[in-house]
Amino acid sequence: MIRTVLVPLDGSKAAEAVITYVQLIASRTGAAVHLLTVVHDENGATKAAEARVYLEDRAAALRPLSGSTSVKSGDEAQVILAEAEASDAGLIAMSTHGRSGLMRWVLGSVASKVLHAASRPLLLVRARDQADRPPAVIDRILVPLDGSQVSLSVLPYVEELAEALGASLVLYNAVLPLDIYPGTELTPVRVGTIIDDLLAQGQSFLAEVAKEIEGRGKVKARSVVTIGFPVDEVVRVAAEVKAGLIALATHGRSGVNRWVMGSIADGVVRRSSLPCLLVRPQEAAGEES
Numbered sequence: 001m002i003r004t005v006l007v008p009l010d011g012s013k014a015a016e017a018v019i020t021y022v023q024l025i026a027s028r029t030g031a032a033v034h035l036l037t038v039v040h041d042e043n044g045a046t047k048a049a050e051a052r053v054y055l056e057d058r059a060a061a062l063r064p065l066s067g068s069t070s071v072k073s074g075d076e077a078q079v080i081l082a083e084a085e086a087s088d089a090g091l092i093a094m095s096t097h098g099r100s101g102l103m104r105w106v107l108g109s110v111a112s113k114v115l116h117a118a119s120r121p122l123l124l125v126r127a128r129d130q131a132d133r134p135p136a137v138i139d140r141i142l143v144p145l146d147g148s149q150v151s152l153s154v155l156p157y158v159e160e161l162a163e164a165l166g167a168s169l170v171l172y173n174a175v176l177p178l179d180i181y182p183g184t185e186l187t188p189v190r191v192g193t194i195i196d197d198l199l200a201q202g203q204s205f206l207a208e209v210a211k212e213i214e215g216r217g218k219v220k221a222r223s224v225v226t227i228g229f230p231v232d233e234v235v236r237v238a239a240e241v242k243a244g245l246i247a248l249a250t251h252g253r254s255g256v257n258r259w260v261m262g263s264i265a266d267g268v269v270r271r272s273s274l275p276c277l278l279v280r281p282q283e284a285a286g287e288e289s
Contacts (some may be wrong), residue, residue, distance in 0.1 A: 001029055001030075001031075001090070001160055001164070002025065002026075002029045002031045002090035002091050002160075002161070003030075003031055003032065003088070003090050004031055004032050004033075004034055004087050004088060004089045004090055004091075005022055005025060005026055005031050005032070005033050005034065005089065005090070005091045005092075005093050006034050006036060006080070006083060006084050006087055006089035006091070006092045006093070007019070007022050007033060007034065007035050007036065007092075007093050007094065008036045008037070008038070008076070008080045008092070008094045008110070009035055009036070009037055009054075009055065009058065010037065010038075011037065011050075011051065011054050013127075014095055014127035015094070015095045015127070016058070016095070017095045017125050017126070017127040018093045018094055018095045018123070018125040019058070019062075020135065020136035021093065021123065021125055021136045021138075021275055022062075022093050023062065023065065023136070024136040024137075024138065024165070025091070025093075025123075025161070025164075025165070026062075026065050027065060028164045028165050028166075029161075029164045031090065031091070032065070032066040032067065032068065033059075033062055033065055033066065033067045033068075034067070034068050034069070034070070034083075034087050034089065035055045035058055035059055035067065035068070035069045035070075036055075036069070036070050036071075036072065036079075036080065036083050037051040037054065037055055037069075037070075037071050037072075038071075038072055038073065038074060038075075038076045038079045038080065039051055039071060039072070039073050040073065040074075048071050048073070051071045052069070052071050055069035055070075055071065056069060070083065076110045076113075077110050077113035077114050077117065080092065080094075080110070080114055081114060081117055081118060084118065084120050085120075089120055090120070090121065091120070091121050091122070091123055092114065092118060092120055092121070092122045092123070093122075093123040093125070094110075094111055094114070094122075094123070094124065094125070095111070095124070095125050095126070095127040096111045096124045096125065096126050096127060096269065111124055115250070115265070115266075115269065115278060118278075118280065119280055120280075121157055121277060121278065121279045121280075122277070122278045122279075123275060123276070123277050123278075124269055124275065124276045124277075124278065125275045126272075126273055126274075126275075136244075137244050138165050138167050138244035138245045138275075139165070139166065139167050139168070139244055140167055140168055140169075140170060140241060140242060140243045140244055140245075141158060141161075141162055141167050141168070141169050141170065141243060141244070141245045141246070141247050141277075142170045142172055142234070142237065142238045142241060142243035142245070142246045142247070143155070143158055143169055143170065143171050143172065143246075143247050143248065144172045144173070144174070144230065144234050144246070144248045144264065144268075145171055145172065145173055145205070145206065145209065146173065146230075147173070147201075147202075147205050149281075150249050150281050151248070151249050152209070152249075153249050153279065153281040154247055154248055154249045154277075154279040155209070155213070157247075157279050158247045158277070158279070159213060159216070159218065159219050161247075161277075162219045163218045163219055167219075167244070167245075168219065168220040168221065168222070169210075169213065169219055169220070169221040169222075170221075170222055170223070170224060170237075170241050170243060171206045171209055171210055171221055171222070171223040171224070172206075172223070172224050172225070172226075172233075172234065172237055173202035173203075173205065173206055173223075173224075173225045174225075174226055174227070174228055174229070174230040174233040174234070175195065175198040175199055175202055175225065175226070175227045175228075176198075176227075176228075176229070176230075177227060177228065177229070195227065199225055199227070202225040203223065203225050206223035206224075206225060207223055209221075209223075210222060210223050224237055224241065230264050230267075231264055231267035231268055231271060232271075234246065234248075234264070234268050234272070235268060235271045235272045238272060238274055239274075243274060244274070244275070245274060245275050245276070245277055246268055246272060246274050246275070246276045246277070247276075247277040247278075247279065248264065248265055248268065248276075248277075248278065248279070249265070249278075249279055249280070249281055250262055250265045250278045250279065250280045250281075265278050
């Protein structure tokens with residue numbers, strides 16, 4: 001279970017878009033919240049002092065949640081990753097867009113670097129104007145799966161989170177269109193047969209996973225299978241089922257429909273307005289560490 005949530009902030013309202021989700025998750029899991037700001041050496045002691053005051057103010061606003069703060073210097077992404085290891089964070093939570101605030105981070109760039117290097121689960125929330133920011137509600141989590149062990153590696157973490165939040169899971173699989181394969185010449189009847197077979201495979205796979213999840217008696221799960229390109233369909237289906245969060249693995253290639261999970265994760269983060277939870281398989285983390 002999540003014991004510490006690391007929240008990088010740069011002093012901007014854009015970066016603070018993640019806070020309502022952090023409050024929700026921390027209050028339901030009992031996790032402590034660790035707020036971090038990274039300053040550049042050339043900013044000097046004045047900026048560091050301003051950052052400390054800012055973080056203490058944000059930490060006070062989070063009470064009664066347990067919180068701590070730190071101000072570090074260096075490259076933003078590298079410091080965030082190092083702090084996640086040092087604090088044994090069970091989750092890194094940050095916004096994905098915006099440039100402003102005390103430290104003038106380019107949030108999209110920092111978030112992208114953290115996404116591609118983090119070995120710990122990462123929650124990314126799209127920055128919004130305060131007036132347009134909806135309340136944090138996660139009562140349904142969409143979990144894209146491609147049939148591979150890589151994609152399934154997200155489930156233990158997501159099941160625990162769903163249990164804490166009282167959320168249900170919607171397991172999702174996209175069957176790739178046949179016309180993406182160059183030189184494939186098939187009759188309409190043959191195309192229909194192949195599509196039906198692929199849909200049946202996806203439905204069977206997800207039904208088995210849902211049965212295992214519900215057999216543990218803690219989280220409700222159902223499944224959805226559609227035909228289309230994974231990123232497009234994940235974004236569309238998430239809106240259709242009214243998901244509050246999309247959770248998926250970040251690396252690997254295999255499974256029923258040969259998704260490239262890292263590319264799918266990148267595409268979904270860029271395209272969806274929903275918060276995205278990215279969990280990196282331990283094997284993949286070890287290979288690149």
